[in-house]
Structures are given as structure tokens and as C-alpha cells.
Amino acid sequence: MPTLVAKHNYAQMTWPEIRDVAKEGRVVIVPIGTLEDHGPHLPIDTDCRIIEEICRRTCERIPERTVLLPTVTHGYSPHHGDFPGSINIGWDTFVRHLTDITGSLVQHGFERIILANGHGSNMPLVNMAARLTIVEHPEVRCCDYFYLYTPAAKDVIRSLRESEFPGGMAHACELETSIYLAVAPELVQMDKAEKDISAPQSDYFYMDWFDGPGSMMEYWSTLSRTGTMGDPTLATAEKGHTLLEAAVDELIMVVDEVKRREIRPRVDYH
Numbered sequence: 223m224p225t226l227v228a229k230h231n232y233a234q235m236t237w238p239e240i241r242d243v244a245k246e247g248r249v250v251i252v253p254i255g256t257l258e259d260h261g262p263h264l265p266i267d268t269d270c271r272i273i274e275e276i277c278r279r280t281c282e283r284i285p286e287r288t289v290l291l292p293t294v295t296h297g298y299s300p301h302h303g304d305f306p307g308s309i310n311i312g313w314d315t316f317v318r319h320l321t322d323i324t325g326s327l328v329q330h331g332f333e334r335i336i337l338a339n340g341h342g343s344n345m346p347l348v349n350m351a352a353r354l355t356i357v358e359h360p361e362v363r364c365c366d367y368f369y370l371y372t373p374a375a376k377d378v379i380r381s382l383r384e385s386e387f388p389g390g391m392a393h394a395c396e397l398e399t400s401i402y403l404a405v406a407p408e409l410v411q412m413d414k415a416e417k418d419i420s421a422p423q424s425d426y427f428y429m430d431w432f433d434g435p436g437s438m439m440e441y442w443s444t445l446s447r448t449g450t451m452g453d454p455t456l457a458t459a460e461k462g463h464t465l466l467e468a469a470v471d472e473l474i475m476v477v478d479e480v481k482r483r484e485i486r487p488r489v490d491y492h
């Protein structure tokens with residue numbers, strides 16, 4: 223069906239436009255982040271800024287297939303409370319906040335939704351919200367997404383990575399700092415960037431873009447001296463541009479998968 227409304231920003235549409243866009247079967251992308259400490263060199267909005275940028279660029283590449291919701295700014299990060307800055311939403315409130323958003327979208331006729339997350343500790347909760355959306359609306363397809371996690375994207379990370387493994391790419395690290403440098407270099411204080419891989423060493427629990435097999439989230443001040451986990455001193459804008467491009471390619475692939483996902487009827491075998 224040809225696109226009737228030449229817009230993809232949800233908040234800038236009128237209600238008749240939203241009605242018409244929903245009928246086009248577009249995929250709604252909901253960027254989700256959090257505000258929390260990202261070392262002494264990055265703004266606390268890093269997770270929001272990065273995922274918003276990836277989602278915005280994706281929608282600009284394929285506006286006729288997408289709708290972009292405003293970013294969900296506040297997420298789940300109580301373990302960061304020892305550092306100034308984090309705004310924490312309780313885990314159950316956060317999950318329900320997300321399912322209230324997806325439920326509203328469903329009410330308006332949207333049937334394909336991506337919850338695009340940029341904050342690690344949101345992951346199980348965003349996943350739960352996506353599951354609940356389908357449980358509560360079986361006719362709808364909703365998934366979670368975290369950037370740069372597909373095998374192709376991880377190959378791109380490997381191709382440019384200079385920091386050590388594990389630990390060099392976890393938080394306010396080579397990866398996140400590079401992307402922020404590509405997006406808004408005037409907000410990155412590289413003179414304050416400091417390598418910090420001070421979490422206890424373990425073969426089972428380690429945080430990295432290539433995570434360890436086990437997971438144990440302790441209070442951040444017991445894992446990091448600076449708020450950073452990784453090596454931001456190796457970050458460059460050039461790496462950031464490459465990573466952003468890979469993330470947009472990845473998300474376009476996910477949009478197309480979600481858009482064409484077959485919805486099979488349920489079968490009751492009682």
C-alpha cells in the first residue's frame with residue numbers, strides 16, 4: 223500500500239494521520255533508555271542518546287515502513303544510586319509503563335512494535351514487556367531489541383575493537399564513547415576519560431558487549447571507581463560512525479522481520 227502520510231514521528235502527527243498510518247501496517251519503534259552515570263566524561267543521557275539516534279536514523283532510512291515514538295527516558299537502574307544522576311523507576315512500574323504504551327498503540331490499530339532498548343539493566347524488563355504485550359494482545363507482534371547484538375554487528379565490533387577482552391566494552395566504554403563522539407562530540411569530555419576495569423575478575427561473571435555466561439548485578443560502586451566499565455580512552459568518532467551505521471543496518475533488518483512476521487492462529491489442544 224502506498225504511504226498516505228509523509229511523516230514518521232508519532233508525536234508530530236494529527237489524530238487522523240495516526241489513524242491512517244496504523245492502517246498502513248507500519249512498525250512502531252519505541253526507543254528506551256535511562257539516565258545514569260557514564261563515567262566522568264559522558265553525559266548521563268548516554269543510553270537514551272545512543273538508542274534514540276539509532277532509531278531516528280533507522281526511521282529516516284525507511285520512513286514509509288516505520289513510526290518513531292518519543293524516547294522512554296527513565297528506566298531501571300537502582301544499583302547506580304551511589305553515583306549522582308540516575309533516575310530509577312521500580313521494575314514493576316517500568317514493565318507496566320511499557321505495556322501501557324504498547325497497549326495504547328494496540329488500541330490505535332498498530333500491530334507490530336519494537337521496544338528498542340539502549341540500557342543493559344532494562345533488558346529483562348523490556349523483554350518481559352514485549353512478552354506481556356503478546357500475551358495480552360495475541361493478534362499483535364512485539365519484540366525487544368538491543369543494538370549491536372546480531373552476529374553481523376558483533377563482527378563489526380570485532381573489526382574495530384582495540385580494548386581488552388573481557389571488560390573493555392561494557393559501560394561508558396570504547397563502544398559507547400565512540401558512538402557519543404560520532405553523535406555529539408561537544409558533549410564528550412575526552413580529557414576526563416579514564417580506563418576502569420576494576421570489577422572482580424571471574425571466568426563466569428564478566429560484563430562486556432560479549433557478556434560472560436553468568437550474570438550477577440552488584441551495586442555499581444562495588445564494580446567501578448569512576449562509573450566507567452571499560453576503556454573509553456580508545457574511543458574515536460570514526461569508530462562511532464561505523465558502529466552507528468552497523469546498528470542502523472541491524473535495526474532495519476529487525477523492522478523488516480517484524481513487519482513480515484507471519485501471525486499463525488493459536489491452537490487449543492485441550
Ligand SMILES: [Zn+2]
Nearest residue numbers: 268269394398
Ligand atoms: Zn550505557
